[in-house]
Amino acid sequence: MTISQDLLDIICCPTSKQDLALVSDETLSKLQKLQNDKLLKFKSGIEVTYSLSGALITQDQLTIYPIRQDIPILLEEESIAANIL
Numbered sequence: 001m002t003i004s005q006d007l008l009d010i011i012c013c014p015t016s017k018q019d020l021a022l023v024s025d026e027t028l029s030k031l032q033k034l035q036n037d038k039l040l041k042f043k044s045g046i047e048v049t050y051s052l053s054g055a056l057i058t059q060d061q062l063t064i065y066p067i068r069q070d071i072p073i074l075l076e077e078e079s080i081a082a083n084i085l
């Protein structure tokens with residue numbers, strides 16, 4: 001999954017307004033494993049059921065935003081608490 005630097009320069013966390021960065025391949029693998037085990041949930045408590053093609057993480061490393069079919073989902077209700085990792 002690649003997102004252009006131009007896009008990363010203009011998007012931000014919708015709640016904290018922090019910059020976002022792509023998660024590492026290792027972190028994405030962990031998220032996908034949690035999802036396969038049906039343990040990956042949004043902050044709202046709802047299970048993540050769609051396939052992740054990537055993810056973005058806030059500068060403070062507390063919130064993850066999924067990327068679905070190469071589209072960043074920047075909705076607070078579809079964010080994931082990073083402490084699940």
